[in-house]
Amino acid sequence: MAQIELAGIERTFTLGDSRVHALRNIELAVSAGEYLAIMGPSGSGKSTLLNLLGLLDRPDAGHYRLEGRDVTALSGDEQAAVRRDRIGFVFQSFHLVPRLSAAENIALPLMLSGMPPAERDARVARALHDFGLESRARHRPEELSGGQRQRVAIARATIMQPAMLLADEPTGNLDRHTGQEVTELLEALNAGGTTLIVVTHDPAMGARANRRLMMEDGAIVDDVPASDPTR
Amino acid sequence: MTPADTLRFASRAAAAYPLRTALMVLAMSIGVAAVVVLTALGDGARRYVVDEFASLGANLIIVLPGRTETGGVNPGSFITGTPRDLTVADAAALTRAPLVHRVAPLSVGNSEIAVGGKLREVMVLGTTSDYAGIRLLDLNQGRFLPPEADKQASAVAVIGSLIRKELFGSEPAVGRMIRVGDRRLRVIGVLAPAAKGLGMSHDELVIVPVATAQAMFNTNTLFRIMAEASSREALIPAQRQIEQILQARRDGELDVTLITQDAILGTFDRILGALTLAVAGIAGISLAVAGILVMNVMLVAVTQRTGEIGLLKALGANTTDIRNAFIVEALLLSLAGAAAGYGLGQAGAWVIRLLWPVLPAWPPDWAVIAGVGTALATGLVFGVMPARRAARLDPVQALSRRGG
Numbered sequence: 001m002a003q004i005e006l007a008g009i010e011r012t013f014t015l016g017d018s019r020v021h022a023l024r025n026i027e028l029a030v031s032a033g034e035y036l037a038i039m040g041p042s043g044s045g046k047s048t049l050l051n052l053l054g055l056l057d058r059p060d061a062g063h064y065r066l067e068g069r070d071v072t073a074l075s076g077d078e079q080a081a082v083r084r085d086r087i088g089f090v091f092q093s094f095h096l097v098p099r100l101s102a103a104e105n106i107a108l109p110l111m112l113s114g115m116p117p118a119e120r121d122a123r124v125a126r127a128l129h130d131f132g133l134e135s136r137a138r139h140r141p142e143e144l145s146g147g148q149r150q151r152v153a154i155a156r157a158t159i160m161q162p163a164m165l166l167a168d169e170p171t172g173n174l175d176r177h178t179g180q181e182v183t184e185l186l187e188a189l190n191a192g193g194t195t196l197i198v199v200t201h202d203p204a205m206g207a208r209a210n211r212r213l214m215m216e217d218g219a220i221v222d223d224v225p226a227s228d229p230t231r
Numbered sequence: 232m233t234p235a236d237t238l239r240f241a242s243r244a245a246a247a248y249p250l251r252t253a254l255m256v257l258a259m260s261i262g263v264a265a266v267v268v269l270t271a272l273g274d275g276a277r278r279y280v281v282d283e284f285a286s287l288g289a290n291l292i293i294v295l296p297g298r299t300e301t302g303g304v305n306p307g308s309f310i311t312g313t314p315r316d317l318t319v320a321d322a323a324a325l326t327r328a329p330l331v332h333r334v335a336p337l338s339v340g341n342s343e344i345a346v347g348g349k350l351r352e353v354m355v356l357g358t359t360s361d362y363a364g365i366r367l368l369d370l371n372q373g374r375f376l377p378p379e380a381d382k383q384a385s386a387v388a389v390i391g392s393l394i395r396k397e398l399f400g401s402e403p404a405v406g407r408m409i410r411v412g413d414r415r416l417r418v419i420g421v422l423a424p425a426a427k428g429l430g431m432s433h434d435e436l437v438i439v440p441v442a443t444a445q446a447m448f449n450t451n452t453l454f455r456i457m458a459e460a461s462s463r464e465a466l467i468p469a470q471r472q473i474e475q476i477l478q479a480r481r482d483g484e485l486d487v488t489l490i491t492q493d494a495i496l497g498t499f500d501r502i503l504g505a506l507t508l509a510v511a512g513i514a515g516i517s518l519a520v521a522g523i524l525v526m527n528v529m530l531v532a533v534t535q536r537t538g539e540i541g542l543l544k545a546l547g548a549n550t551t552d553i554r555n556a557f558i559v560e561a562l563l564l565s566l567a568g569a570a571a572g573y574g575l576g577q578a579g580a581w582v583i584r585l586l587w588p589v590l591p592a593w594p595p596d597w598a599v600i601a602g603v604g605t606a607l608a609t610g611l612v613f614g615v616m617p618a619r620r621a622a623r624l625d626p627v628q629a630l631s632r633r634g635g
Contacts, residue, residue: 056545056626077549084547095542095630099247109546111236156546 001068002029003163003195004053009062011048011218022048024218026062032163035190036197037209045218046199047168053197054087054166055079067163084113088157088194090186092169094149096141102148103128103137106155113160127155131185147178154185164195171205183208232552241559244532252564255528259568259610260575262518263602267576269514270598272583273507275590280503282591284496290332290463291365291492292470294325294456294477298486315481316452319441322359324476325458330469332461335362336441340448342412344437346398353394355411355437357444365459368433373405373420376440384442388416392424393434411437412447466491511598515605521568522609529561529617533624540621541629550622557618558611565610569603576602 009026012019022045030036038046051057052064055071064072071082089095096105103124110120128134131151141149150170157165167186171179183205190196200206214222232240245252296317322336338357343350362368363375375389388409395404404418422433445451460469470489478485533540540553576594583592 051627054545056630077551080544080547080549082547083545089545091630095538095545097539097542099243108543111240112232112543112546112548112552114233114236160547 003032003034003067004028004030005063005065006052007063007065009052009059009064011045011052011057011059022218023052023059026220028213028220028223030195030197032195033190033193034195035187035208035210036195036213037206037211038197038199038213038215039201039203039206040213040215040221044215046215048218049215050166050168050197050199053164054089055083084109085160086163088154088160088162088165090150090153090157090165090167090170092172094141094146094153094173096149096152098141101138101140102133102144102152105141105152106159108156109160123159127159131155145178146174147181150174150178150182151185154182154189158189158194162194164197165189167196167198169200170198171200171202179205232548232555237552237555237559241556241563244536244556244560245563248532251528251532252567255525255564256568256571258524259518259521259565259606260570260572262514262521263569263572263606264575264579265514265517266511266598266602266605267573267594268579268583269510270507270602271576271580271592271594272590273503273510274595274598275583275592277500277503277507278591278593279589280499281496284492284499290460290466292331292458292460292466292473293490293492294321294458294473295488295490296452296455296486298488315486317456317487318451318453319445321477321480322453322456324480325456325473328458328469328472328476330461330465330472331458333361333365333459335359335365335457337362337454337457338441338444338448338450338452339454340444342437342447344394344398345410346407349398351394351397353411353437354435355439355444355447357439357441357447359441361459362438362457365457366433369423371421371423372403373418375420376438377419380440382442383440384446385440386414386416386443387419387440389420389422389438390418391422391432391434391436393432394437395421409437411439414443414447416443463493466493507595507598511601514602518602518605518609521606522613525561525564525610526613526617528564529557529614530620532560533557533617533621536621537624537629540624541626541631544624544626545630554618554622557621558614561610561614561618562607565606565614568610569606572606573599573603 006026006028009023011023012021014020026049038049040046048057052059059072062072063070066082066086071079074082097108100108106127107120107124110123115123128137131154133148133151133155136144136148141152144152165186170186171182174182186196186198187208198205198209206212211223211225213220214224294317296315317336319336322334325331325334335358340355342353342355344353358376359381360376360378363370368375370389371392373389376387380387388411390404390409398404398409399407404421407418408415409418410416416439422436424434439447458469458473460466470491473489474485477487543553580592580594583590
């Protein structure tokens with residue numbers, strides 16, 4: 001059974017008096033542990049699809065089954081619990097809380113889940129070690145380099161051991177070299193079994209994925225495994 | 232999110248914007264301090280007046296000649312035009328009332344006092360031996376008017392402490408002869424200082440037997456009669472008994488006015504209490520303004536931290552988590568303001584007490600509790616709306632904002 005199943009997903013926005021069809025009849029199945037890149041021009045609906053997969057947005061029609069459970073019908077707070085336990089987000093602009101240290105930023109999901117501080121500290125210490133951030137634990141985001149910030153963000157996204165990682169242009173604000181490192185880090189996590197879905201403009205990054213979705217005008221126009229010899 | 236985490240998160244957020252937090256706390260503390268200081272002033276004035284009256288003596292009923300009440304037309308109005316005078320016989324009659332413990336007639340006049348070559352104006356009070364007990368007077372030297380002098384014009388006097396100081400200096404006064412008006416009197420006692428009451432100080436008084444005073448001023452009327460009820464509960468019935476006795480002695484017409492100290496005290500207590508409340512209310516307005524400021528500041532905070540709220544939602548915060556974090560932040564600001572304001576207000580009241588030592592400017596407990604309570608309540612009430620707005624933010628739009 002697929003981990004993610006989308007069926008007949010529709011999403012429209014109203015901008016002024018015009019209606020924008022952001023997603024049209026999306027059908028998608030993603031298995032656990034897949035590495036998927038969503039690509040396409042600006043305004044093609046990539047981000048909307050990612051938000052929908054991350055339960056940050058609701059479809060106007062259709063069904064989203066996550067691990068066999070229909071999550072479209074859940075209430076806002078139930079969806080929040082699913083996000084907390086099953087989904088990790090990595091953003092282009094990192095989205096770290098500026099007044100909190102690296103360790104505290106990483107601990108945020110654990111705090112939201114109500115985990116006792118002692119257990120929390122142990123998990124954060126392990127994460128800091130795994131992501132090579134031990135010496136930066138007490139630094140605030142403004143004192144970190146871009147690569148370090150994104151590593152903090154990835155550590156935070158994975159601290160709850162989610163089933164899937166959703167990354168929206170994770171290397172968009174980084175230089176080539178650091179971007180490469182971050183990409184490898186995400187791929188290593190994917191190799192560990194976490195589903196990785198990346199939205200990207202960058203064809204080089206897209207090419208590394210095992211499967212690529214090409215989107216245009218809110219529809220999936222192409223769905224190709226990277227190993228497909230015809231491409 | 233556990234309550235401890237919510238508290239820590241909110242306090243970190245408040246601490247992250249020190250200028251904003253300091254200004255907010257300042258505004259709130261000014262409101263609370265205003266309540267504390269103004270009620271301290273109002274209540275201090277009330278206590279000052281109440282203390283002044285209390286020094287008159289307990290359970291006191293004062294009888295004045297004449298009816299000052301407007302009671303409409305009664306049969307007596309057609310018979311007599313001017314009120315009858317109060318006399319020593321009236322005072323003596325009052326001692327027959329069962330609930331009246333002591334009675335002192337008062338005859339008052341101005342005269343000159345002379346000792347050796349020194350001369351000064353003085354107020355002479357003619358009364359009886361019971362006056363000292365009724366007015367709780369203490370003597371420094373000698374004794375008060377003896378009971379045997381009540382009925383006759385004995386040539387004795389008790390002088391106030393200031394008179395003694397001015398006329399005798401360091402010499403002993405008791406036993407010396409003084410001249411008051413055209414009479415020579417022997418000083419038999421000196422009052423203790425600071426026996427005061429409503430501006431009329433006993434320090435500058437010469438007290439003589441009532442018959443002596445009436446002879447001195449060539450009159451047989453009294454200024455007033457002071458009667459003391461046997462207990463506080465007996466005050467009202469004793470008043471009725473006095474009225475009955477005097478009415479019987481005046482052909483059925485009650486042309487005297489009775490004032491109880493309780494009634495005066497109660498009136499002043501009420502007036503000044505109401506004044507204190509009014510002042511507290513005015514100060515309360517500044518608290519309401521501070522509350523609106525809390526709301527404004529928190530609304531700005533929500534806008535400022537939109538990205539952060541979106542992030543927290545993406546990380547799995549539910550609406551309760553976010554609402555609580557913002558309400559607790561507003562409450563913390565109010566709490567800090569209330570605490571600072573309480574300290575500021577107490578300091579202000581202390582300064583007032585330093586500047587005017589006669590004014591017991593202590594803020595009443597209810598005002599402190601109400602001030603601090605209102606501060607917290609406004610923080611909570613005005614914190615709810617911004618917090619709800621934060622909790623309702625759409626995560627997708629919140630995340631798309633830069634910053635945070």
